[in-house]
Amino acid sequence: xxxxxQLLLSGISQGCVYGLIALGFVLIYKATEMVNFAxxxxxxxxxxxxxTFISILELNFFLAVAATxxxxxxxxxxxxxxxxxPMIGEPPFSVLMLTIGLGxxxxxxxxxxxxxxxxxxxxxxxxxxxxxxxxxxxxxxxVIIAGTALLCSLLFVFFKFSRLGIAMQAASQNQxxxxxxxxxxxxxxxxxxxxxAAISAVAGxxxxxxxxxxxxxxxxxxxxxxxxxxxxxxxxxxxxxxxxIIGIVEQFASLYLPPGFSDVTAYVIxxxxxxxxxxxxxxxxQRKKV
Amino acid sequence: MRFIRKTSYGQDIQLFKHRGQVFWYGxxxxxxxxxxxxxxxxxxxxxxMVFIYAIAGTGLMLLVxxxxxxxxGHAAFLAIGAYTHAxxxxxxxxxxxxxxxxxLFTSLIGGLVGIPAxxxxxxxxxxxxxxxxxxxxxxxxxxxxxxxxxxxxxVPLPQLxxxxxxxxxxxxxxxxxILIICLLLALNLLRSPTGRAMxxxxxxxxxxxxxxxxxxxxKxxxxxxSAGxxxxxxxxxxxxxxxxxxxxxxxxxxIQLLILVVVGGLGSLHGVIxxxxxxxxxxxxxxxxxxxxxxxISQIPGLEPGIFGLILVLFLIYEPLGIYGRWxxxxxxxxxxxxxxxxxxxxxxxxxxxxxxx
Numbered sequence: 001x002x003x004x005x006q007l008l009l010s011g012i013s014q015g016c017v018y019g020l021i022a023l024g025f026v027l028i029y030k031a032t033e034m035v036n037f038a039x040x041x042x043x044x045x046x047x048x049x050x051x052t053f054i055s056i057l058e059l060n061f062f063l064a065v066a067a068t069x070x071x072x073x074x075x076x077x078x079x080x081x082x083x084x085x086p087m088i089g090e091p092p093f094s095v096l097m098l099t100i101g102l103g104x105x106x107x108x109x110x111x112x113x114x115x116x117x118x119x120x121x122x123x124x125x126x127x128x129x130x131x132x133x134x135x136x137x138x139x140x141x142x143v144i145i146a147g148t149a150l151l152c153s154l155l156f157v158f159f160k161f162s163r164l165g166i167a168m169q170a171a172s173q174n175q176x177x178x179x180x181x182x183x184x185x186x187x188x189x190x191x192x193x194x195x196x197a198a199i200s201a202v203a204g205x206x207x208x209x210x211x212x213x214x215x216x217x218x219x220x221x222x223x224x225x226x227x228x229x230x231x232x233x234x235x236x237x238x239x240x241x242x243x244x245i246i247g248i249v250e251q252f253a254s255l256y257l258p259p260g261f262s263d264v265t266a267y268v269i270x271x272x273x274x275x276x277x278x279x280x281x282x283x284x285x286q287r288k289k290v
Numbered sequence: 291m292r293f294i295r296k297t298s299y300g301q302d303i304q305l306f307k308h309r310g311q312v313f314w315y316g317x318x319x320x321x322x323x324x325x326x327x328x329x330x331x332x333x334x335x336x337x338x339m340v341f342i343y344a345i346a347g348t349g350l351m352l353l354v355x356x357x358x359x360x361x362x363g364h365a366a367f368l369a370i371g372a373y374t375h376a377x378x379x380x381x382x383x384x385x386x387x388x389x390x391x392x393x394l395f396t397s398l399i400g401g402l403v404g405i406p407a408x409x410x411x412x413x414x415x416x417x418x419x420x421x422x423x424x425x426x427x428x429x430x431x432x433x434x435x436x437x438x439x440x441x442x443x444x445v446p447l448p449q450l451x452x453x454x455x456x457x458x459x460x461x462x463x464x465x466x467x468i469l470i471i472c473l474l475l476a477l478n479l480l481r482s483p484t485g486r487a488m489x490x491x492x493x494x495x496x497x498x499x500x501x502x503x504x505x506x507x508x509k510x511x512x513x514x515x516s517a518g519x520x521x522x523x524x525x526x527x528x529x530x531x532x533x534x535x536x537x538x539x540x541x542x543x544x545i546q547l548l549i550l551v552v553v554g555g556l557g558s559l560h561g562v563i564x565x566x567x568x569x570x571x572x573x574x575x576x577x578x579x580x581x582x583x584x585x586x587i588s589q590i591p592g593l594e595p596g597i598f599g600l601i602l603v604l605f606l607i608y609e610p611l612g613i614y615g616r617w618x619x620x621x622x623x624x625x626x627x628x629x630x631x632x633x634x635x636x637x638x639x640x641x642x643x644x645x646x647x648x
Contacts, residue, residue: 035413086607093360094606096416097552100545101602108596116592215592222420229417260432267421274418275406 002134007251013141013210015247016148020203021224022231022239023155024196030234031172031192034084034095038103039200040221045106046072046201047208047217048114051121061124065205069198076197077190084193085186103218110215118212126209144206151202152240159236168192226270232280241281245269303481319470326462334458335530340570341465342526345472347550347562347569349519352476354548355557356485357512358492360416363403363423364547367517369430369539371396371524372445373437376534379446386450393522400517404510423544430536442535445528456529465526472519476559479515488512492557520547542595549598553605555614564613572598 021043028036036042049071053064083102087095128139159165171178171188178185211217227246231238246266254262273280294301294308306312326334346368353359375392379385403422410418430437437443447456448464455464479485487508490498499505528534546569554565576594609616623630 083603083607090606090610092413093354093358094552094610096360096413097548098603098606100548101599101606104545104592104595104599105603108592108599111592111596222424225417226421229414233413260428264425264428267424270421271406271418271425274410274414 003255005135007255008248009135009137009141011248011251012244013144013247014251015227015244016144016240017203017207017243018220018224018227018247019240019243020148020151020199020206021221022228022243023152023236024200024203025225025228026231026234026236026239027192027196027199029228030236031168032084032088032189033092033172034087035092035099036196037096037099037221037225038106038218039196040218040224041103041106041110042072042076042197042218043200043204043207043221044110044213044215044218045075046197046204047121047213048110048204049201050205050208051114051119051213054121054123055119068205069201072201073194073198077194079197080190080193085189088186088189103221107215107218114215116215118214120212121208123205123209138210140209144210147202147206148240151199152236155199155236164188164191223266226266229270229280230273232282235280235282238280238282305477305481322466323463326459331458334462336570336574338458338462338465338526339530340566341462341469342523342530343547343550343569344562344566345465345469345526346520346523346547347554347566348472348476348559349516349523350547350551351554351557351559351562352479352488352519353512353516354551355561356480356492357488357509357516359509359512360413360548361419361516362416362541362544362548363419363421363426364516364520365539365541365543366419366423366426367396367400367520368524368527368543368547369426369536370399370517371521372528372534372539373430373443373524374521375525376443376445376528377436380443385448389522389525392525393518396521396524397514397518400521401510401514403517404513420541420544423541427536427539427541430539437534437536440536442533444533445531448529461529468522468526472522473559476519480559484508484511546598549602552602553612555612556610558612558614560617561612561614564617568613572601 021039024039024042025036028034028039046068050064050068053059053067054061057064059067079102083098084095087098123140123143125139125143130137130139130142159169167178167183168188168191170181171183171185175185178188207217223246224243227242228239229242230245231240231242246269249269250262250265253265257265292308292310296302301307306315326337346364349367350361350364353361371392374395375388378388378391383391403419406418431439433439447454448461449455450464453460455461480489487498487503490501490503491505491508491512495505531538550565550569551561552565553568554563555561573594576597580593605612611618619635622634
């Protein structure tokens with residue numbers, strides 16, 4: 001029984017990380033109809049920024065977290081302005097390829113700046129554990145879960161009630177109509193990228209203490225992508241739910257199935273989902289009617 | 291500038307539009323057949339690699355450039371072709387039957403992957419193929435009795451009708467012959483009703499469907515054909531590298547093939563060749579460049595994919611039609627010479643409208 005709870009807990013915390021990165025995907029997709037394949041690399045960059053602020057500059061932890069989030073938001077906006085702004089109105093395939101190229105580029109840049117050796121990041125809460133009747137709960141996992149929950153509620157409020165959030169939704173539904181009603185669509189796009197990069201930075205900070213930081217860590221972005229699709233691409237709660245499903249199933253697969261299966265569970269779930277219900281759990285797609 | 295006076299409908303689907311093309315393609319053919327006798331055998335080997343890339347690229351171009359379906363998993367088809375071929379060869383099959391069976395098997399798998407793909411569009415399809423490729427990579431690693439797992443499996447030396455063709459020169463001609471056959475097949479496909487149906491689907495699925503094109507059938511067929519070409523390239527690749535291991539068929543290869551298609555020029559078979567040269571010789575160029583760069587820069591891990599990524603980004607922003615598109619523009623400039631207007635090639639922008647409900 002303890003094993004089940006233990007797996008469930010680590011599954012949820014892993015799933016939260018997937019969910020957060022998936023949230024970044026979905027935000028950008030929802031607002032700009034672009035699919036950002038470099039989201040995992042942006043998270044990797046966030047983790048490296050956090051490493052720089054905490055371990056190299058030795059800032060106070062909370063200050064460092066704030067600095068990471070702000071600098072990643074600026075990076076996100078810059079990326080949008082320099083690389084993706086010229087692509088507005090181009091076919092989705094071009095944007096997809098562009099972000100794939102961007103991912104390679106970011107990985108090479110991170111390798112050049114910080115080197116390819118894995119680095120570990122220690123947060124003030126690292127190492128502490130609760131022991132609840134045999135189930136060991138690491139503080140890091142708790143922080144991941146709590147951080148995700150907090151971030152999600154903040155986002156929910158933002159999109160539901162703030163003018164900016166509603167403007168973002170409008171820009172995502174119809175670019176042209178949004179222009180007509182006076183929404184500065186281009187500026188909104190930059191802000192969406194900033195927001196998405198900031199969320200990925202949070203994901204990076206949360207995941208850094210439980211895994212190592214290296215230029216290749218961005219590959220979990222692909223699993224997060226699967227999570228976003230399982231949840232229904234374009235749905236914010238769906239991203240988190242999809243992430244949780246994949247995180248939990250993966251943990252159980254690693255214990256109960258032969259080796260090798262846990263690496264592919266995310267993709268098997270994805271393919272099954274696409275076969276059974278291609279629009280995802282929280283469907284936002286509709287077949288185009290003429 | 292040349293104006294062609296058309297006097298019959300047949301002229302629209304001729305392979306060569308006019309005499310000039312016959313001459314230039316003939317010259318090209320003579321060059322590629324004569325070239326290996328004059329260059330270093332290292333470059334002969336590299337060129338046969340370029341041909342293999344071009345065969346795989348033809349497959350992907352038919353899918354991405356002509357049907358408008360994106361696949362991030364073509365490395366999987368490459369792997370299936372290579373492993374099937376190597377498996378059959380080790381069990382005593384002769385070269386040609388083995389290549390043909392491996393190609394057919396790969397296109398069967400491609401068709402099977404294509405069937406669920408019909409319900410998906412754009413990004414969903416891309417990710418589904420990506421997932422498929424990752425699963426195949428794991429299968430290659432763990433199905434030890436067939437694939438040899440991490441240790442890999444050796445590929446028997448190729449023999450055509452009892453003659454060894456594993457030396458650089460004869461393998462070059464073998465690859466070249468297969469490439470030419472593939473290009474002719476692709477050209478023929480593209481001027482047939484099926485090829486035109488594929489292009490109609492690329493341009494607008496809805497209007498294609500209203501004109502009576504069977505979407506499901508055509509898309510599955512496109513997938514199967516594309517996978518078949520790629521599997522064929524896989525067979526040749528198996529002989530080229532001589533030893534198969536799962537890490538030769540990673541996501542990076544799929545993306546390299548996509549880069550080939552994009553940098554060469556989407557929607558043109560010329561583009562495939564340009565792209566194949568680009569993919570084949572860029573690593574050489576980077577390797578040469580490394581000697582001249584300070585060690586600090588040349589030792590960056592992931593430098594090569596990084597440069598690939600940079601070039602891809604630059605192409606997509608500044609020349610989305612790829613090398614072939616740039617060539618068309620240059621040619622157009624000289625044809626029109628004093629009258630060339632800059633606005634001729636201005637890109638059209640469009641506003642996006644989502645298909646989402648919320």
